[in-house]
Amino acid sequence: MCGIVGVSGRADACEVLVEGLRRLEYRGYDSAGVCGAGLDGAMAGERAAGKVSALAAKLAARGGLAGMSGIAHTRWATHGAAEERNAHPHRAGRVALVHNGIIENHAALKAELMAAGRTFQSDTDSEVVAHLFDAALDVHADPHDAWRAVVGRLQGAFALAAVSESAPGLVFGARKAAPLLAALGNGTGYIASDAMALPEDAATIIYLEDGDTVVAGPGSADVRDAQGRPAQRKQAAGPGVFGRVDKGPFRHFMEKEIHEQPEVVGRTLAAYLDLAGGAVNLPAAVDFAAMNRLLIVGCGTAAYAGMVARYWFESLAGLPTEVDIASEFRYRDPAFAKGDAALFISQSGETADTLEALRLCKAAGLITIALTNTPHSTMAREADIVLPTLAGPEIGVASTKAFTCQLAALAVAAGAQRERMDAQAVQAAIADLSAAPRLMGEALNLRQGVDALALDLARSDIVLFLGRNSLYPLALEGALKLKEISYIHAEGYAAGELKHGPIALIEEGVAVIVLAPMDALFDKTRSSIEQVRARGARVIAVADPEAAAALDGQSALTFVTPAAGRLAAPIVMAVAVQLIAYLTAVHKGTDVDQPRNLAKSVTVE
Numbered sequence: 239m240c241g242i243v244g245v246s247g248r249a250d251a252c253e254v255l256v257e258g259l260r261r262l263e264y265r266g267y268d269s270a271g272v273c274g275a276g277l278d279g280a281m282a283g284e285r286a287a288g289k290v291s292a293l294a295a296k297l298a299a300r301g302g303l304a305g306m307s308g309i310a311h312t313r314w315a316t317h318g319a320a321e322e323r324n325a326h327p328h329r330a331g332r333v334a335l336v337h338n339g340i341i342e343n344h345a346a347l348k349a350e351l352m353a354a355g356r357t358f359q360s361d362t363d364s365e366v367v368a369h370l371f372d373a374a375l376d377v378h379a380d381p382h383d384a385w386r387a388v389v390g391r392l393q394g395a396f397a398l399a400a401v402s403e404s405a406p407g408l409v410f411g412a413r414k415a416a417p418l419l420a421a422l423g424n425g426t427g428y429i430a431s432d433a434m435a436l437p438e439d440a441a442t443i444i445y446l447e448d449g450d451t452v453v454a455g456p457g458s459a460d461v462r463d464a465q466g467r468p469a470q471r472k473q474a475a476g477p478g479v480f481g482r483v484d485k486g487p488f489r490h491f492m493e494k495e496i497h498e499q500p501e502v503v504g505r506t507l508a509a510y511l512d513l514a515g516g517a518v519n520l521p522a523a524v525d526f527a528a529m530n531r532l533l534i535v536g537c538g539t540a541a542y543a544g545m546v547a548r549y550w551f552e553s554l555a556g557l558p559t560e561v562d563i564a565s566e567f568r569y570r571d572p573a574f575a576k577g578d579a580a581l582f583i584s585q586s587g588e589t590a591d592t593l594e595a596l597r598l599c600k601a602a603g604l605i606t607i608a609l610t611n612t613p614h615s616t617m618a619r620e621a622d623i624v625l626p627t628l629a630g631p632e633i634g635v636a637s638t639k640a641f642t643c644q645l646a647a648l649a650v651a652a653g654a655q656r657e658r659m660d661a662q663a664v665q666a667a668i669a670d671l672s673a674a675p676r677l678m679g680e681a682l683n684l685r686q687g688v689d690a691l692a693l694d695l696a697r698s699d700i701v702l703f704l705g706r707n708s709l710y711p712l713a714l715e716g717a718l719k720l721k722e723i724s725y726i727h728a729e730g731y732a733a734g735e736l737k738h739g740p741i742a743l744i745e746e747g748v749a750v751i752v753l754a755p756m757d758a759l760f761d762k763t764r765s766s767i768e769q770v771r772a773r774g775a776r777v778i779a780v781a782d783p784e785a786a787a788a789l790d791g792q793s794a795l796t797f798v799t800p801a802a803g804r805l806a807a808p809i810v811m812a813v814a815v816q817l818i819a820y821l822t823a824v825h826k827g828t829d830v831d832q833p834r835n836l837a838k839s840v841t842v843e
């Protein structure tokens with residue numbers, strides 16, 4: 239989603255800003271812009287629709303931008319088309335401003351500003367804030383007071399950064415229900431929506447809280463709370479040079495992240511399992527034994543991880559579990575009962591709907607647990623308990639390694655404390671899970687075979703995924719992965735649901751990918767295969783060796799994944815569906831790491 243960078247106090251401010259935008263590209267965006275300000279306050283900017291490379295080319299053509307401070311932005315269109323005139327920064331008089339989020343009262347503010355004679359150049363809600371700041375600078379002698387007065391008038395969710403000719407060298411920031419941090423290093427002050435945007439010398443990160451404003455100067459950051467009082471906020475070391483991620487020998491971040499999975503799933507498991515002692519190490523505060531019901535909430539892939547976990551929590555732990563997508567949960571007036579606890583799954587820890595669902599549950603008095611890949615995220619800070627996943631930075635917009643790490647952590651959590659399993663069953667579950675990293679490594683060998691299939695799938699108009707039990711959510715995930723990066727219409731269904739409607743989609747040659755492990759429901763899965771095959775479907779099975787042998791001749795193509803226990807099976811088969819999506823997208827030639835219209839971290843509704 240939109241990205242913000244601000245810098246104060248560097249002779250190469252504009253280069254640092256554009257480099258910061260490049261590092262934010264993974265978040266997804268459709269236009270970019272930068273504005274530099276000199277020591278005398280004089281400002282100059284450039285904007286471009288499309289990629290940061292288009293902006294960089296425009297800057298190169300004009301010999302770069304001078305300036306010791308400035309702001310920059312990647313925009314993911316909400317109000318107004320993805321055109322240059324809607325790209326940020328927006329200029330109004332002495333002010334340039336960038337904004338992430340939505341200003342809900344923008345129409346009323348715009349009417350007021352127009353009545354005062356101000357004219358607007360864009361269709362965005364953001365431009366009103368630039369005008370408000372420009373107008374406030376006439377009224378308030380201290381620019382920080384002017385800034386706070388503006389922020390106090392805004393409704394909605396926003397992260398903002400601004401510079402002004404009347405306050406040379408300063409960068410103004412504000413945060414409400416959208417991520418923004420400040421950072422310091424080497425005589426420079428920074429503002430960013432994501433630590434990834436910061437250069438190596440940003441040694442100290444300051445995590446702003448909702449309602450905060452900040453004014454960054456060379457080597458300083460004046461943070462105030464919503465009442466205007468100086469505020470001390472949580473600090474952490476900056477990402478430094480070791481925080482940088484590159485593609486290594488891979489063509490795409492997604493490809494690299496798929497291949498990293500054996501390692502990062504192993505690392506996540508090791509954080510929760512004492513393999514030598516055969517014991518589970520959950521944070522002391524987590525007490526699944528005390529819960530009467532577990533509510534799991536997330537969006538997209540994270541919600542699918544929760545759906546897989548529901549099978550585990552209910553069957554292994556006997557813990558009644560409900561899973562909901564955050565955007566529905568938060569608005570459906572959910573009913574709570576004594577002993578409810580809520581688990582929020584989020585790679586970024588910043589997804590707006592999931593965060594608001596967490597706040598809703600916290601306000602209702604529930605214990606809140608965040609399972610997140612981003613330890614300093616808002617969810618990690620606000621939840622009662624944090625369960626980290628150790629996937630490392632995930633750059634590809636389509637989630638892969640974060641998903642399998644979520645599954646690994648959830649599998650450990652399920653049943654860990656409910657004493658439903660005897661010691662032997664616990665040891666068997668630990669052995670089942672511990673094998674997952676090795677088996678994922680073996681599943682990566684499917685790549686060559688999948689590549690041949692992907693060439694065919696790339697020409698398909700529709701692809702269906704079927705699964706049962708804990709493989710049903712993986713069918714949904716497989717379809718989501720394929721549609722988001724290859725733009726092929728893909729749907730996932732519970733295999734048993736086929737006859738209740740989806741089978742009407744089957745005609746000669748339609749590709750149906752069936753997740754078919756040799757489990758208690760194998761015969762039912764096989765009968766679903768027969769039903770679609772009888773209607774002309776081209777069945778592609780993802781099966782363990784025993785199931786593959788049993789399916790002999792029933793599928794047009796079978797990818798044999800290594801034999802895995804019930805906990806490891808969805809984690810291992812995830813590799814197969816990820817490879818199918820990835821290689822199909824490569825054959826289609828799409829922008830795999832930054833697919834159209836998508837954002838990595840959905841921080842607005």
Ligand code: F6R
Nearest residue numbers: 538539540584585586589636637
């Ligand atoms: C799909 C994908 C999304 C995210 C969803 C939640 O590949 O990545 O569906 O899973 O936007 O994001 P987080 O986990 O950051 O809350």
